[in-house]
Amino acid sequence: MDIIKDLGDFIEVAQRNRKYPMNSVYGYRAALKLFDEELSSDERESLELFKERFEQIYSNILSKKKNNFSISSLEIYKKRIKKILSDYEKYGVDPTKMANWNPS
Numbered sequence: 001m002d003i004i005k006d007l008g009d010f011i012e013v014a015q016r017n018r019k020y021p022m023n024s025v026y027g028y029r030a031a032l033k034l035f036d037e038e039l040s041s042d043e044r045e046s047l048e049l050f051k052e053r054f055e056q057i058y059s060n061i062l063s064k065k066k067n068n069f070s071i072s073s074l075e076i077y078k079k080r081i082k083k084i085l086s087d088y089e090k091y092g093v094d095p096t097k098m099a100n101w102n103p104s
Helices: 003-016 022-036 041-045 047-052 054-065 071-092 095-099
Strands: none
Touching (some): 003 022, 003 041, 003 047, 003 071, 022 054, 041 047, 054 071, 071 095
């Protein structure tokens, strides 16, 4: 299992099913890329571990990237990942839930 790949695949399926607009998809992919660079192999293999260590992972990203990105931009990336995780848990594991998903 590779959680970043799984989340990326989920984004693609959601976009194909018109659950996410294309501009959101670009933002979600960028956020995944940022987090992908920071995950350990254990975190990459476990959704639960990734969620458990999310704030620590984000803190590391913040420390490393604060000179390249504004704090507000990094906060947006954080919110995007949280949104993806939430949607993935609700709709990504069960195709019938994806079919009944009506995003606002």
